[in-house]
């Protein structure tokens with residue numbers, strides 16, 4: 155009996171602190187994985203039918219009508235960050 159009591163775990167101050175930190179990290183990850191915050195791609199006929207990066211960059215490259223802002227990432231897939239518009243037809247012919 156005495157032995158059992160000795161082994162019983164009682165959370166101390168440091169344990170509570172540790173659990174608090176773990177909870178904070180989990181909460182941050184869960185909240186952070188929510189909505190994408192980047193400007194979505196507009197839903198117009200141009201954007202609903204553009205699917206390749208090369209296509210995007212004819213207008214959004216340095217010489218285009220609407221260049222990406224200075225310091226914008228030069229690699230990566232556009233739709234990874236900019237949400238696709240509703241009714242986007244992708245590469246599939248319509």
Ligand code: HEC
Nearest residue numbers: 193194195196200204205206209210213219220232233236
């Ligand atoms: C024919 C030219 C053209 C093509 C191709 C094009 N865009 Fe655009 N895009 C524009 C113009 C002009 C605007 C700004 C006016 C507007 O809101 O429609 C714009 C706006 C945007 C915006 C909103 C931010 C802003 O500047 O208002 C995003 C994001 C965007 N385009 C991403 C893309 C992506 C990703 C592709 C490829 C799938 C793409 N565009 C293809 C011309 C184009």
Ligand code: HEC
Nearest residue numbers: 192193207210211214221222223227229230231232234235
């Ligand atoms: C790693 C994420 C990421 C990728 C990939 C990416 N962008 Fe962006 N883009 C951003 C961020 C962040 C901004 C800053 C403004 C914002 O919140 O939309 C931005 C801004 C823009 C803007 C101006 C938007 C405005 O509101 O003025 C355009 C146009 C644009 N990106 C086009 C593109 C195109 C075209 C591609 C693909 C070649 C692309 N982006 C790929 C993250 C990204």
